[in-house]
Amino acid sequence: MKTEQNDRDRELERMLRALDPGRDDDTYWPRFHRSVMGRALDELARRRVVADLTVADLVSSWGRTLVPTAAAAAVVAGFFLLRPEAAPADEALIAVEEALVEEGTSIPDLLRDEELPDGTGVVFASEIF
């Protein structure tokens, strides 16, 4: 009974092998393998490049990016530092204390909203510390 069962299992196994595409074609699995390997070449090459990168390569690759960026930043900073001083702003802000002691200007005039003859005006600003 047990032997018969085993025979049946073996027969079933033999039948299932009909599903193996390489059973009647010896070249099937080698072709399958070649096909996968052919399609994997780019990815394998990419991985080799990444794996070959040393710390020095990494630093130098950063350097390649950092040096031009730093140089550009220095040029921009230099430009701002060395450019001719801008003309004084028309609307110079002065503190209230200074305004109060300024000659020839009364407080009502000072608090008036419109512009004074000398071009100054009052801006109320509050600061919270």
Added chain:
Amino acid sequence: MAGWGSECRTTARPSALNTVVPIRVQMTKHSDEPTDRDLVLRARSGDERAYGQLVRRYMRSAYAVAYSVTHRHEDAEDAAQESLLVALERIDECRNPDRFAGWLMTIVRNRSRNLLRREGLRQTAEVPESAASGEPLPDRELERTELRGALRTALSELPPVQREIVLLHDLEGWKHREIAERLGIPSGTVRSHLHFARKALRKTLAERLERADADRTVLA
């Protein structure tokens, strides 16, 4: 390095598809082979030979699992090849390289299901292989085609897990323990699934098996 049959055994035996070699011989022959862990680590660095060995080791199992989902040779071939490529692309995500086989089979299963989903539910009847060309097939070829059709029908009636287990065991020659480890199910459950799968297949293919029995008797 773990021994034969232990939990971390990672060296695959040659497929039952093309070799019938006693287990002891296989053990000796393959004891020097690199483990999956070795191969995975080398493949991560782009080692072509290591990846090639992994492909050679698991292409048949990948095909069997893909076939258990798609039931069609062309789809199984596509899904298996794609899965092997995806496995390489994502090999850094394989956290436990000792379990590469199980991880790969999960990819195969998912890719196969995605492939079926992409194609939509195949409502139209499949064109029989024999109808691919108008020429009549030789008897032997016709018989094989019929057998493949019968097997496909019989397998399609099994639950997916039983289909996968019976193909990995009977077609690929994986052991119960290997299937259990790689699919992440208890060994006893594997045995039970295999038993019921074979029983169902025997029932569906009874006529063919009886014919084979009769042939064997005549030959004896």
